[in-house]
Amino acid sequence: MSVEEVVELLKQLQLKEAQLEGSLADYLKDARVTGGVLSLVFELPRPGLEDLIRSKVYDALKDRFEKLEVRFLQKGTPVASSPAFTRKQVPGVKHLVAVGSGKGGVGKSTVAVNLALALSRLGYRVGLLDADVYGPSVPTLMGLKGARVEVDEARRLVPVEKEGIKVLSIGFMLPSEDTPVIWRGPMLMRALMDFLFNTAWGELDYLIMDLPPGTGDVQITLAQHAKLDGSLVVTTPQDVALADVKKAVNMFKEVGVPVLGVVENMAYFKCPSDGKAYYIFGKGKVEEFARSYGLPLLGSIPVDPELSRASDEGRPVVLYYPESESAKAFMSLARALVEKTS
Numbered sequence: 262m263s264v265e266e267v268v269e270l271l272k273q274l275q276l277k278e279a280q281l282e283g284s285l286a287d288y289l290k291d292a293r294v295t296g297g298v299l300s301l302v303f304e305l306p307r308p309g310l311e312d313l314i315r316s317k318v319y320d321a322l323k324d325r326f327e328k329l330e331v332r333f334l335q336k337g338t339p340v341a342s343s344p345a346f347t348r349k350q351v352p353g354v355k356h357l358v359a360v361g362s363g364k365g366g367v368g369k370s371t372v373a374v375n376l377a378l379a380l381s382r383l384g385y386r387v388g389l390l391d392a393d394v395y396g397p398s399v400p401t402l403m404g405l406k407g408a409r410v411e412v413d414e415a416r417r418l419v420p421v422e423k424e425g426i427k428v429l430s431i432g433f434m435l436p437s438e439d440t441p442v443i444w445r446g447p448m449l450m451r452a453l454m455d456f457l458f459n460t461a462w463g464e465l466d467y468l469i470m471d472l473p474p475g476t477g478d479v480q481i482t483l484a485q486h487a488k489l490d491g492s493l494v495v496t497t498p499q500d501v502a503l504a505d506v507k508k509a510v511n512m513f514k515e516v517g518v519p520v521l522g523v524v525e526n527m528a529y530f531k532c533p534s535d536g537k538a539y540y541i542f543g544k545g546k547v548e549e550f551a552r553s554y555g556l557p558l559l560g561s562i563p564v565d566p567e568l569s570r571a572s573d574e575g576r577p578v579v580l581y582y583p584e585s586e587s588a589k590a591f592m593s594l595a596r597a598l599v600e601k602t603s
């Protein structure tokens with residue numbers, strides 16, 4: 262039974278005995294299925310409803326799962342609030358680096374994937390965490406569409422290994438590619454926490470995280486809970502992107518995540534016929550921006566039609582086209598990151 266089916270079923274369960282309108286689904290805050298275990302979290306409008314809700318859930322679902330876990334929150338429990346000193350190190354992970362941006366579609370995922378592979382080529386042990394819970398693209402980019410996450414005896418998530426790196430994405434948990442991610446707020450946050458703290462990452466030198474675009478809940482939750490080395494902010498040279506990237510840089514500063522540097526994507530186009538670099542969106546703008554914020558420009562990735570095509574096919578350039586201009590740019594970005602974090 263999928264999470265959606267569980268939610269559908271909970272919609273049928275009324276709470277008239279407790280003089281409550283609506284169904285159990287209205288009070289559901291988190292639902293997930295891992296292995297044969299269904300875990301549900303409800304937010305109660307008032308105390309004293311626990312037994313009623315628990316018995317309804319058990320009656321309806323006990324035959325469908327090996328184990329049911331039902332937990333309760335009282336209304337208004339803050340979900341993600343913890344001061345900086347409670348930030349935890351991800352066990353076994355030396356460097357946790359997030360790849361973010363102000364704007365969508367600037368190439369974060371492309372950068373995150375190729376950076377992870379480039380670090381691996383340099384000999385580091387690398388993990389890749391797709392924290393873009395709204396639009397996970399790592400499965401496509403890594404050629405891992407249809408891969409599924411496993412759970413070990415300790416009920417930890419087991420990342421999927423590909424090309425020598427350990428990969429985890431919400432995409433590995435959804436029944437199909439077209440499933441909308443119905444998880445919102447607290448559910449999302451718990452999923453993310455599991456990705457970080459309840460996953461058998463093993464010993465890693467670098468865990469690279471692909472963030473969703475912008476400055477939302479995911480970024481803030483991460484900053485509050487995990488000890489990060491810092492973030493890389495990806496932008497293209499277009500002015501619009503730059504206006505947004507300022508917001509992203511400021512947001513990371515506000516939540517106390519150091520910005521390690523800026524990555525300029527689609528910086529130029531190297532013409533195959535004359536070998537010259539053309540700065541389609543203008544030259545030097547990102548560098549100037551980085552300087553004005555006292556940040557290093559750690560890499561400039563060219564526009565590369567091959568990169569885009571190869572990515573769609575799940576053949577990352579760093580591995581499949583190591584001689585390409587863009588692959589070389591990712592290798593150089595990886596070296597700059599190593600220097601920055603050592």
Ligand SMILES: Nc1ncnc2c1ncn2[C@@H]1O[C@H](COP(=O)(O)OP(=O)(O)OP(=O)(O)O)[C@@H](O)[C@H]1O
Nearest residue numbers: 365366367368369370371474527563564565569572
């Ligand atoms: N340097 C590049 N040259 C050519 N195409 C690129 C380059 N970088 C990214 N692309 C293409 O641009 C599109 C968006 O890239 P990507 O998915 O990495 O962006 P994103 O910032 O992660 O997007 P989202 O905000 O949706 O998560 C993809 O089709 C990708 O192949």
Ligand SMILES: [Mg+2]
Nearest residue numbers: 369370393398
């Ligand atoms: Mg992306």
